[in-house]
Structures are given as structure tokens and as C-alpha cells.
Amino acid sequence: MTSMAVAIGCSANITPEDVKVADYKDGKECAVSLTFDDSMKEHYTIVAPELEKRGFRGTFWMVGAWMPAVAEADTTHFTWEEAKEMSDNGHEMSNHTWSHPYMTMLSDEDLYNEIKKNDDAILANIGKPSTTFCFPYNAFNEKVIAAAMEGRVGARLKEFWLGGQNSPKEYLTKTVEDALASGSWIAGMTHGINYGYDCYSDPTEFTDFLDYVKSLEDRIWVGTFRDVAAYTSVAKDVTLSVTPADKGITVVPQTGLDKALYETALTMEVAVGGKKIKAEQDGKALEVSYKNDKAYFSFCPFGGAISIR
Ligand SMILES: [Zn+2]
Known part of the structure; x- marks a missing residue:
């Protein structure tokens, strides 16, 4: 009963501390x-x-x-x-x-x-x-x-x-x-x-x-050497500027790596504690999946602002 009331009262209530780039694709x-x-x-x-x-x-x-x-x-x-x-x-x-x-x-x-x-x-x-x-x-x-x-x-x-x-x-x-x-x-x-x-x-x-x-x-990412090298390099280099927004947060990714060479998507990991979220980048809806208490979605580290609500 109590937890239900909390879920309704707070909507997704995502905070800057809840987001990070997953170590590997799809949170593997x-x-x-x-x-x-x-x-x-x-x-x-x-x-x-x-x-x-x-x-x-x-x-x-x-x-x-x-x-x-x-x-x-x-x-x-x-x-x-x-x-x-x-x-x-x-x-x-x-x-x-x-x-x-x-x-x-x-x-x-x-x-x-x-x-x-x-x-x-x-x-x-x-x-x-x-x-x-x-x-x-x-x-x-x-x-x-x-x-x-x-x-x-x-x-x-x-x-x-x-x-x-x-x-x-x-x-x-x-x-x-x-x-x-x-x-x-x-x-x-x-x-x-x-x-x-x-x-x-x-x-x-x-x-x-x-x-x-x-x-x-479901636990191991089997990827080509190039794909894992690009993912891990960009994941290490990218910074996320996170600011609170209406009912959620806005995340702006930034990396200095060359887009043509390092072309890759990254996986965002969001600690949602059982709640559902909606994510968009540059106005386009991103597909969100859930595992344990986390939500995951793929985003472009070379793209624009991501909204998570
Ligand atoms: Zn050889």
C-alpha cells in the first residue's frame, strides 16, 4: 500500500545520480x-x-x-x-x-x-x-x-x-x-x-x-573487436551533463572522439527501482528495456540532449 502511494506521488522522479553509461552494450x-x-x-x-x-x-x-x-x-x-x-x-x-x-x-x-x-x-x-x-x-x-x-x-x-x-x-x-x-x-x-x-x-x-x-x-556481449573497442573507448571518454527537468532530467552527452572512427551507440543505465521511464533523444523516442531494478536504452553519444521522464 505504502509503496504504491509513493509510486503515484512521485512519477518517475529520476535524479542525476540515477544515470550512468553502462560498461557494456545493453548492460551486459x-x-x-x-x-x-x-x-x-x-x-x-x-x-x-x-x-x-x-x-x-x-x-x-x-x-x-x-x-x-x-x-x-x-x-x-x-x-x-x-x-x-x-x-x-x-x-x-x-x-x-x-x-x-x-x-x-x-x-x-x-x-x-x-x-x-x-x-x-x-x-x-x-x-x-x-x-x-x-x-x-x-x-x-x-x-x-x-x-x-x-x-x-x-x-x-x-x-x-x-x-x-x-x-x-x-x-x-x-x-x-x-x-x-x-x-x-x-x-x-x-x-x-x-x-x-x-x-x-x-x-x-x-x-x-x-x-x-x-x-x-543474456550476460555476455559477444561483439567484434572493433565494436567493443569503440564502445568502451567512447563510454570512457563521454561526459554526461545532467540537469533536472520537469518530472525528470535532461542529459547532454559530449565526447571529443572522432565520430567517423568511433561510430557507436552507447547504453544508458538508469536506476529506476521498478518504475517505468520514457526516454527521448533529439525529440525521438528511445526504446527502453528493464532488467532487475534498472532501465536501459541505447543512445547516440554524438547526438543531442536526452530527456528522461
Ligand atoms: Zn598470426
Whole structure:
């Protein structure tokens, strides 16, 4: 009886303290990026279809020099045409250098060329720029990172091994459980499924892991490396100017990051304590969902004022 009276008397009664940008999209507890190295043919024939079956999209780190012009020329790597098809299906096709060198051992000129030549090939063949990066042999230092990060939203600096003998089920389960507990973003590293130095002795271990992550989808954001990098960077950078308004608040987001490069929506988390809210940005109604005692809606961090009532 008492709580009902409060709800009627106060309408939504949202205060500035009630709003924050969610750590991850849709208020998920952690993020997992499934990333695949070295332009392996199986990424096209097995991985992408298995991801798509589950509604996931992956990130594929390509080595341009290893990719054949025609499929018949090399059955162990996918072609640029196949890469374009993967991109068109929503996967991220990104830069892993032109010829897979130890980048820390290159001259300045070679370092530049290894990055640039692959960027140019990606743009020419796929029509979209590479905005993330992965270092061959995971070998990098400050100089290499600075060179690779120019014009990009992120680079894979830390990964968990999602591949055959290097990742028993217990290790993978614990890796995901730890990410959930700490609210972390983790990125998997996978090469071949049936061939290659770290392939699976039983390929169902790979699809079993995808099923395991899928079963936790309401808590885990499975996003491409680019999408999670853009989201987390903008979420960290954005400031919210919150002012009281009639029956609610007005929130003005502001970020200095480049809209073209960091294009992303963010998720607003509002502590509503069981009440319903209405949200609008630039006069357009935003779709609100509820989980536990919180309301969530997606907004544009590069857009104008948001009204929450
Ligand atoms: Zn590699």
C-alpha cells in the first residue's frame, strides 16, 4: 500500500545520480570478442558459418601476402573475395600486417610498409578500412603500438587461447567465469580448427565453446573487436551533463572522439527501482528495456540532449 502511494506521488522522479553509461552494450556484464588469426581457409569454411548460426560475428586478422588470388592456388588460406563475403555478412576483417613479421625487429620504413600495404589491400578488396590491429606473434613494444594505432580504435594486446590443446574446457570455462566476475572484456585467439600448429584434436571443442558462450548471452556481449573497442573507448571518454527537468532530467552527452572512427551507440543505465521511464533523444523516442531494478536504452553519444521522464 505504502509503496504504491509513493509510486503515484512521485512519477518517475529520476535524479542525476540515477544515470550512468553502462560498461557494456545493453548492460551486459562482460564482453567477449572471438578473433581468428592468419587468414586460415577454415575461418571461411567453418568458423564464420558456425558463428553466424549462433548470431555471433567474429574478427578475422588477415595477412595479405598469404592470401591467394584464386582459391585453387592455396587451400589453406581464404581469398580476398571470400574475405569480402565475410565482411558483407557482418564480420570484421582486419589488419595482421602484410607478411607476418616480428614487428619489433623492423626498420621504421618496413614497419610503416607492413601496416600500410595491408591497410591498402583491405580497403581496395573489401571496401571498408581496418580500424583495429593484431600483432604477429603478439610481439609489440611502445613504438610498434603507436605505429599500428594510428587511425584505429584498438589493438589486441591481450588474448586467451581458444585453440585445441592449449585450451582445455576447464581453462575456457574459468576464463569466461573470471570475465563475468570482474566485468572484463576478453578476446580469444584461434588459428586453425582441423589443421595448423594449435588446431583442435576434436573440432567439437570449438563449437561446444560457442554453445557455452551462447548459453550465457543474456550476460555476455559477444561483439567484434572493433565494436567493443569503440564502445568502451567512447563510454570512457563521454561526459554526461545532467540537469533536472520537469518530472525528470535532461542529459547532454559530449565526447571529443572522432565520430567517423568511433561510430557507436552507447547504453544508458538508469536506476529506476521498478518504475517505468520514457526516454527521448533529439525529440525521438528511445526504446527502453528493464532488467532487475534498472532501465536501459541505447543512445547516440554524438547526438543531442536526452530527456528522461
Ligand atoms: Zn598470426
